[in-house]
Amino acid sequence: MTFEEFKKRVMVTVEDLSRDFYRENRALFKVKKEDVAVKNLTSIVATTLNLSFKKGFDAMSLRDLSRESGLSMGALYSYFTSKEDLLGMIQSQGQVAVEKILREHIDTRNDPASKLRTAIRVHLYLSELMKSWFYFFFMETKNLNQKYRRKSITSELMTERFITDILKEGVKLKVFAVDNIQLTGSVIKAMMQDWYLKQWKYAQRNISVEEYAQFVIDVIESFVIDMTHRKTRLSP
Amino acid sequence: MTFEEFKKRVMVTVEDLSRDFYRENRALFKVKKEDVAVKNLTSIVATTLNLSFKKGFDAMSLRDLSRESGLSMGALYSYFTSKEDLLGMIQSQGQVAVEKILREHIDTRNDPASKLRTAIRVHLYLSELMKSWFYFFFMETKNLNQKYRRKSITSELMTERFITDILKEGVKLKVFAVDNIQLTGSVIKAMMQDWYLKQWKYAQRNISVEEYAQFVIDVIESFVIDMTHRKTRLSP
DNA sequence: GTCTATACACAGATAGAC
DNA sequence: GTCTATCTGTGTATAGAC
Numbered sequence: 001m002t003f004e005e006f007k008k009r010v011m012v013t014v015e016d017l018s019r020d021f022y023r024e025n026r027a028l029f030k031v032k033k034e035d036v037a038v039k040n041l042t043s044i045v046a047t048t049l050n051l052s053f054k055k056g057f058d059a060m061s062l063r064d065l066s067r068e069s070g071l072s073m074g075a076l077y078s079y080f081t082s083k084e085d086l087l088g089m090i091q092s093q094g095q096v097a098v099e100k101i102l103r104e105h106i107d108t109r110n111d112p113a114s115k116l117r118t119a120i121r122v123h124l125y126l127s128e129l130m131k132s133w134f135y136f137f138f139m140e141t142k143n144l145n146q147k148y149r150r151k152s153i154t155s156e157l158m159t160e161r162f163i164t165d166i167l168k169e170g171v172k173l174k175v176f177a178v179d180n181i182q183l184t185g186s187v188i189k190a191m192m193q194d195w196y197l198k199q200w201k202y203a204q205r206n207i208s209v210e211e212y213a214q215f216v217i218d219v220i221e222s223f224v225i226d227m228t229h230r231k232t233r234l235s236p
Numbered sequence: 237m238t239f240e241e242f243k244k245r246v247m248v249t250v251e252d253l254s255r256d257f258y259r260e261n262r263a264l265f266k267v268k269k270e271d272v273a274v275k276n277l278t279s280i281v282a283t284t285l286n287l288s289f290k291k292g293f294d295a296m297s298l299r300d301l302s303r304e305s306g307l308s309m310g311a312l313y314s315y316f317t318s319k320e321d322l323l324g325m326i327q328s329q330g331q332v333a334v335e336k337i338l339r340e341h342i343d344t345r346n347d348p349a350s351k352l353r354t355a356i357r358v359h360l361y362l363s364e365l366m367k368s369w370f371y372f373f374f375m376e377t378k379n380l381n382q383k384y385r386r387k388s389i390t391s392e393l394m395t396e397r398f399i400t401d402i403l404k405e406g407v408k409l410k411v412f413a414v415d416n417i418q419l420t421g422s423v424i425k426a427m428m429q430d431w432y433l434k435q436w437k438y439a440q441r442n443i444s445v446e447e448y449a450q451f452v453i454d455v456i457e458s459f460v461i462d463m464t465h466r467k468t469r470l471s472p
Numbered sequence: 473g474t475c476t477a478t479a480c481a482c483a484g485a486t487a488g489a490c
Numbered sequence: 491g492t493c494t495a496t497c498t499g500t501g502t503a504t505a506g507a508c
Contacts, residue, residue, distance in 0.1 A: 031491065056379045071492080073484090073494085074486080074487090074492060075491070075492050083485090191427065194429075198426075200389075222458050297502085299500085308475050309503080310474060475507085476506095477506095478506105479502105481500105481502085481503105485498090486496085489492105489494085490492085
């Protein structure tokens with residue numbers, strides 16, 4: 001699957017996510033007209049992601065947000081109850097979407113090697129589509145209150161789990177030879193994360209997400225594919 | 237080389253670095269008595285690294301810093317001229333030290349494969365010794381003024397360079413088979429970075445830095461070692 | 473060299489008119 | 491639902507006594 005195909009299939013603009021979030025949390029919002037609420041919420045979230053990327057969430061004042069989102073200070077507070085609440089909302093909104101999309105794209109039909117390739121590819125494609133969200137999750141949700149920090153850690157481990165489950169299956173079927181599944185999962189995660197943490201580097205070098213995905217897959221396959229077994233199966 | 241050996245050899249406490257920095261930048265400081273200055277500077281830097289790790293540099297107020305470092309607000313300003321200046325000083329102080337130590341540990345005598353192993357190991361050991369500094373560089377120097385941001389990017393690329401130079405040599409000598417040296421360098425960097433960005437994870441899982449280093453080396457060697465060539469050399 | 477006290481700006485948050 | 495005006499706390503930074 002190419003990135004363009006993936007992009008057409010999933011469609012995750014900030015507006016899409018905001019609409020979903022609004023519908024599932026109507027009770028939380030003072031503003032009751034859906035079209036108004038979604039429009040403003042979209043602007044708030046998009047602007048926050050944007051400013052947080054440029055200077056960090058802490059350094060973004062609500063006056064900055066007011067100016068750039070086009071809403072007054074007073075109006076902002078119709079959509080959240082505190083600045084920290086805004087952060088929590090974005091993290092929640094984003095991670096729900098990410099988890100949903102990842103689950104939808106789990107490869108269930110194929111062999112472990114294909115599954116692993118798909119998993120790496122989908123994770124990377126999604127992180128490309130939702131760059132600003134992923135960056136936000138990583139940079140801003142560390143220093144939060146316990147509840148939100150938990151969520152963030154859970155999410156990190158869940159992603160790792162997607163990968164290690166495939167590795168386990170592959171080892172069982174003897175197509176992978178991996179001693180330390182957990183560490184293997186960790187470094188795969190690390191490589192995938194680099195894609196959005198070092199956006200500037202890859203952009204500057206004109207490396208596409210497809211190219212990067214293929215490269216990560218090559219590195220990992222050279223490490224996990226059970227060559228011994230291959231030879232064994234081919235020789236007799 | 238084990239981590240313990242490395243640790244004994246390099247000795248980089250905050251005090252060591254602060255003393256070096258003070259001696260090389262005497263002119264910048266109002267406080268002229270070395271022992272007083274170094275003592276206080278050490279406390280300021282250590283506390284800043286500490287609080288930045290816990291809640292972020294932005295979220296750390298100078299009142300926090302004053303309380304925890306044991307110096308009054310007024311006294312703090314004998315050691316820097318603004319909060320941003322403090323950040324810049326720590327970044328500068330740290331990166332000078334890192335670069336110096338890395339250069340001292342470049343392996344010049346051996347073959348590329350050994351050099352690569354040494355490079356990975358030394359980088360990881362150093363990042364373990366200077367965890368809070370490395371974390372600080374990554375998290376806090378993104379949103380700075382151009383001058384400091386430049387420095388930070390230069391440093392990232394320099395580290396990558398250490399690695400890719402070795403890879404290049406290995407390819408030339410036909411001990412490595414690597415198509416894309418730059419990307420290989422990137423993912424090695426990514427794996428090394430994960431060690432200090434996800435400290436909580438590795439600590440929780442009781443993984444030592446030696447174990448982690450060996451693992452990264454294994455992953456990379458399985459990818460870069462030229463098996464074809466090995467066979468060719470062994471067969472005739 | 474270090475302290476306490478204070479200046480001043482700006483942050484987050486809210487009240488109340490429209 | 492949204493705006494402007496305003497409250498109150500806290501932030502960085504400095505002045506001046508010791």
